[in-house]
Amino acid sequence: MQTYDLANGSLRELNATLHAQNKTTNQTSWKIINPRGAHAIACGLDSPIEVAIHGSTGYYSAGMNQHATVNIKGSAGPGVAENMMSGKVVIDGDASQYAGATGHGGLLVIKGNASSRCGISMKGINIVVHGNIGHMSAFMAQSGNMVVCGDAGDALGDSCYEASLFVRGSVKSLGADCEEKEMRPEHLEILRELLVQGECDAKPAEFKRYGSARTLYNFNIDNAY
């Protein structure tokens, strides 16, 4: 286990050190202490290392992650795991707005609540939220899956495309062109797997599925908002 103390080191040195790890590194386990809300911690990782951040982070922690597993043992600021490509990011606490924004792949697990615009413009990422999510989540969500074990705020899935949104609790309102969809066996299977991966003991049968009504895919004046 390698330990890096951000109270005594710089963000640049930390990220450069983590970026220098390649696929064959034997320094596979990292512990970062005293993050103290710093921005852009562990962003741009590109190797199968494990990074545990002991404390809360600022903006864009684990941004554009590839291959790495990042565990934030606190809460995360805006844009955590934005544009993630692969790997896994787990937040023990809450996540601020834009969590997992535009993510192309990988798994983001938020064990607390997520604020507004969770999964905005997601492009293949899977997101599991143990608690609630805020308004405008999954706005323009293109692909991937979002699992919400609590409630969803206003305008869920506004203008979404082919992403699947699973919510166990209430949905305050659906956004433009988002509707409840049939839950077929293949969706229950996806959900079951994500709940296991997300370390969540909820039952798939308790969820409803939401997705695009596809009325905005090609412009029609009668469907305009």
Next chain:
Amino acid sequence: MSINHSGIPRTTPRQSATFTQDINSEIRRAAATGIYDIRGGGAKRKLPTFDDLLFLGASISRYPLEGYREKCDTNVTIGGLNAANPIHLEIPITIAGMSFGALSGPAKEALGRGASEAGTSTTTGDGGMTPEERGHSSKLVYQYLPSRYGMNPNDLRKADAIEIVVGQGAKPGGGGMLLGQKISDRVAQMRNLPKGIDQRSACRHPDWTGPDDLEIKILELREITGWKVPIYVKVAGARPYYDTTLAIKAGADAIVLDGMQGGTAATQDVFIEHVGQPTLAIVRPAVKALQDLGMHRKVQLILSGGIRTGADVAKAMALGADAVAIGTAALIALGDNDPKWEKDYNKLGTTSGAYDDWHEGQDPAGITTQDPELMKRFDPIEGGRRLRNYLKVMTLEAQTIARACGKNHLHNLEPEDLVALTMEAAAMAQVPLAGTDWWPGKSGSF
């Protein structure tokens, strides 16, 4: 004079200056379809432009440099403020962002070939980076857009610079648009969206709002790319003083400022023609912002929107820009709107020079299309050669003017070298009306 059946002279039929034939045809089109007009390109309306400015040249008080003999440098370095590897360009004319999707793969290749041969950079667009484009561009600027189509850290690290796109001159406040006709399998795959649907990109970034967030976003991008490459911020010419000020505050290495003549692949005509400001009007406020913060020539200003000739380049630089970017002009150099395709333009209900339905993917020149048959009409090697020639001519023209003004570098051109032909141009460019020492708003004037 015509006479009616009662023998009374008739007045000549009079067309309305308000309800013109153009307006009436648009009303009829709107009534028939129920959808606004979508097109490509930039503003077509008559605007104050660089054509309303003249260089004074040399005289007894200024002596010229010998054309073709005495040195007149054209190089520019962009991004030296923070980046370990700033971009060094041989000419101050760059190729603006245009997407694969809006343009064919061969057209993007030609832009890379031509720009590289001329010693300048080209830029990706709203659709990600293609291997062909990277391979043929010696200096490639990677756009970071609200849609984040195709965005990934591997391509980010292949870029020579990153351009965070906040706005575009053709549509300040609007997102990109790529209609279903142009969404081929490859375009759809790069954008993670189904084939054939209308793609309407977000108008603002998904994970930041405002200058304080932008500063942190720039930090993240620098961290991911190891502080190696410059980070540009592109804004539309909406509020150039404040936008330039805020982009500098956020840590931009360069500002790309795009006037309303700047083109787009597709958006609403009403947006193109009625939102934004002319390129002539935006350069001085942006330069003032740079000067007020002590950052002029440290943070570079790249001006775009309707740049066509070496004279435009020289005027932009005389007003304080460090470089310019061209988009529409580059496409014309490749062969867009060439009269040799007139019969095909006529079949589409238009004519060469006026063709702007780039979003429909039926471009007779094979440039703004994803149709494999139309794409065969375009040769990327020939296109690249034409673009190189055009860039070299523009550069020679700008050097000709600079030498005539006694400057041994294009950057040495200055507002004092210019006069304006109209009151509007004098006010916007803040140079004297020709024959006077006055411009509207000049300190001490009425």
